[in-house]
Amino acid sequence: xxxxxETIDKFKPIYDKTYAFILFICKILLVADILITSMAVAGRxxxxxxxxxxxEEVVLSLMAYMAVLSAALAIRRDAHIxxxxxxxxxxxxxxxxxxxxADIAVLALGVVMITVGWRYAVRIGSRGxxxxxxxxxRFWMYFPVPVAGVxxxxxxxxxxxxxIKTVFSMKGGKA
Amino acid sequence: xxxxxxxxLILIGSFLLMVILRFQISYAVALASLFTLxxxxxxxxxxxxxxxxxxxSYSLMAVPFFITMGVLMGxxxxxxxxxxxxxxxxxxxxxxxxxxxxxxxxxxxxxxGSAAADTASLGSILIPIMVDQGYxxxxxxxxTIASSVEGLLVPPSHNMVIYSMAAGGVSVGSLFLxxxxxxxxxxxxxxxxxxxxxxxxxxxKGDKFNLLHMFKEIAxxxxxxxxxxxxxxGVVAGYFTATESAAIAxxxxxxxxxxxxxxxxxxxxxxxxxxxVDTLSIVLILISTSSIFGYLLTHLxxxxxxxxxxxxxxxxxxxxxxxxNLILLFLGCIMDMAPIIxxxxxILLPIANSIGIDPIQFGIIVVLNCxxxxxxxxxxxxxxxxxxxGKVSIERLAKAMIPFYIAMIGTLLLVTFIPxxxxxxxxxxxx
Numbered sequence: 237x238x239x240x241x242e243t244i245d246k247f248k249p250i251y252d253k254t255y256a257f258i259l260f261i262c263k264i265l266l267v268a269d270i271l272i273t274s275m276a277v278a279g280r281x282x283x284x285x286x287x288x289x290x291x292e293e294v295v296l297s298l299m300a301y302m303a304v305l306s307a308a309l310a311i312r313r314d315a316h317i318x319x320x321x322x323x324x325x326x327x328x329x330x331x332x333x334x335x336x337x338a339d340i341a342v343l344a345l346g347v348v349m350i351t352v353g354w355r356y357a358v359r360i361g362s363r364g365x366x367x368x369x370x371x372x373x374r375f376w377m378y379f380p381v382p383v384a385g386v387x388x389x390x391x392x393x394x395x396x397x398x399x400i401k402t403v404f405s406m407k408g409g410k411a
Numbered sequence: 412x413x414x415x416x417x418x419x420l421i422l423i424g425s426f427l428l429m430v431i432l433r434f435q436i437s438y439a440v441a442l443a444s445l446f447t448l449x450x451x452x453x454x455x456x457x458x459x460x461x462x463x464x465x466x467x468s469y470s471l472m473a474v475p476f477f478i479t480m481g482v483l484m485g486x487x488x489x490x491x492x493x494x495x496x497x498x499x500x501x502x503x504x505x506x507x508x509x510x511x512x513x514x515x516x517x518x519x520x521x522x523x524g525s526a527a528a529d530t531a532s533l534g535s536i537l538i539p540i541m542v543d544q545g546y547x548x549x550x551x552x553x554x555t556i557a558s559s560v561e562g563l564l565v566p567p568s569h570n571m572v573i574y575s576m577a578a579g580g581v582s583v584g585s586l587f588l589x590x591x592x593x594x595x596x597x598x599x600x601x602x603x604x605x606x607x608x609x610x611x612x613x614x615x616k617g618d619k620f621n622l623l624h625m626f627k628e629i630a631x632x633x634x635x636x637x638x639x640x641x642x643x644x645g646v647v648a649g650y651f652t653a654t655e656s657a658a659i660a661x662x663x664x665x666x667x668x669x670x671x672x673x674x675x676x677x678x679x680x681x682x683x684x685x686x687x688v689d690t691l692s693i694v695l696i697l698i699s700t701s702s703i704f705g706y707l708l709t710h711l712x713x714x715x716x717x718x719x720x721x722x723x724x725x726x727x728x729x730x731x732x733x734x735x736n737l738i739l740l741f742l743g744c745i746m747d748m749a750p751i752i753x754x755x756x757x758i759l760l761p762i763a764n765s766i767g768i769d770p771i772q773f774g775i776i777v778v779l780n781c782x783x784x785x786x787x788x789x790x791x792x793x794x795x796x797x798x799x800x801g802k803v804s805i806e807r808l809a810k811a812m813i814p815f816y817i818a819m820i821g822t823l824l825l826v827t828f829i830p831x832x833x834x835x836x837x838x839x840x841x842x
Contacts, residue, residue, distance in 0.1 A: 307696030317433035
């Protein structure tokens, strides 16, 4: 197997830490969503608990960030739903080739989401604000799209690398 | 071919091609939409607008909350209590433990809302006990996975919330109520099947019925079952929205699991959140990217084209209803539940409406079809989980499933052709 793989493999701990950090953020976002929504409900029935007007918009924005960040985690776990029904009938080499093709396509989608998403978020951000929080630009509402792109690219690169490595290890095995 | 025709071909053709080529479905829908936008020379910012719009629905928040509630309750030790309750209720019948399996899924599924969680959690406890008592391993496993579908129908089910979104905002409260009778009907049909098999194979009876014991078990399970009451009564009575009730139910489940059942700790809860994020990581992005796909389906009038094509084959409503079921069953055999709901509902709902099927009833039909799909080869996720939990090969398990498939298809036909099964409870409480 080429030596370059040994060099690149040294980055794996960084990926592990990134994964753990993003998972931590996602859990915090989920807990925040639950607490804010519960507080808003309780605030309707219990006088001393606040029922802030911003709760709904904040909860939705937090969920958007959680959705895009956690989706990137699923790329690393290879957990996204895909049709694997016929895998057992296909040669392993073909499966890895298809995986590489999918990785490249998703990588390209990630790049589109970064560029188009960033431009849109900046444009919209300069024009409008959250309804319930007049000081907060709507940039933060659309910012999850480029964030999704970045997170996708980070973990797709690793996935692509792993699949290419598998191809080389298969060749090595045959030799 | 018109520009619209070519765009539809690009949208659906490239999506199907990518699915066959094993692309992740969440990203295949986004890529197919991207190709179509490029062909139609529509602004690519549509991707941003629709992705954010898709995920910015307050009703959708119920999905992560219900999933979290199910995970917390599952890790908090309710499985054993619910099995004991089901045993006290129906364990005395012939084939008692098999009946317990069916009834338990009705309760547990209601809390977890997930057929996979039901199979993994209850199966790992019940299948070994059933085998010890003389039931066939294949039968025990097949029954466990068949009964797990009840949980998709019995409220609160997060799939109903996803359907509500895909169907353009159908009342979640009505969908919750609509699921009860079909869920009970499915349980009933499985119990009849179990009874017939039990008589033939002479499976054992359980302990004698004891009223005092039953009340004791109801009291032990009360706190778990109350979570369902909070959600269903809260939503139906109009105290909360589905999302609010789900958030309250999460806090309630947390308190019950830690302080009353003492089945978990704060550290355990933090760990259990990993499982929630794992599930959500697949579901939420799919909802977000499907929103772009759904927008283009509407933009290109695909539902209208599909309706006129299907009506072109036949205008007999019975045949059309059967065709819709066949399409959904076929999709269920090759795809997972959430993508089917998000992609097929916007296309099939107008057709169902045109032959007089109410959107609420159609929701139950879709969920039941998808539920059956989860148990069928080649991609039935629950079939695979059952095979692993029950230690039975897929082939033997699929063979043992045949009587249960018949029972489930029978239930599906009743739900399809007798609207009152789904609509009676909503009409009673949701005026």
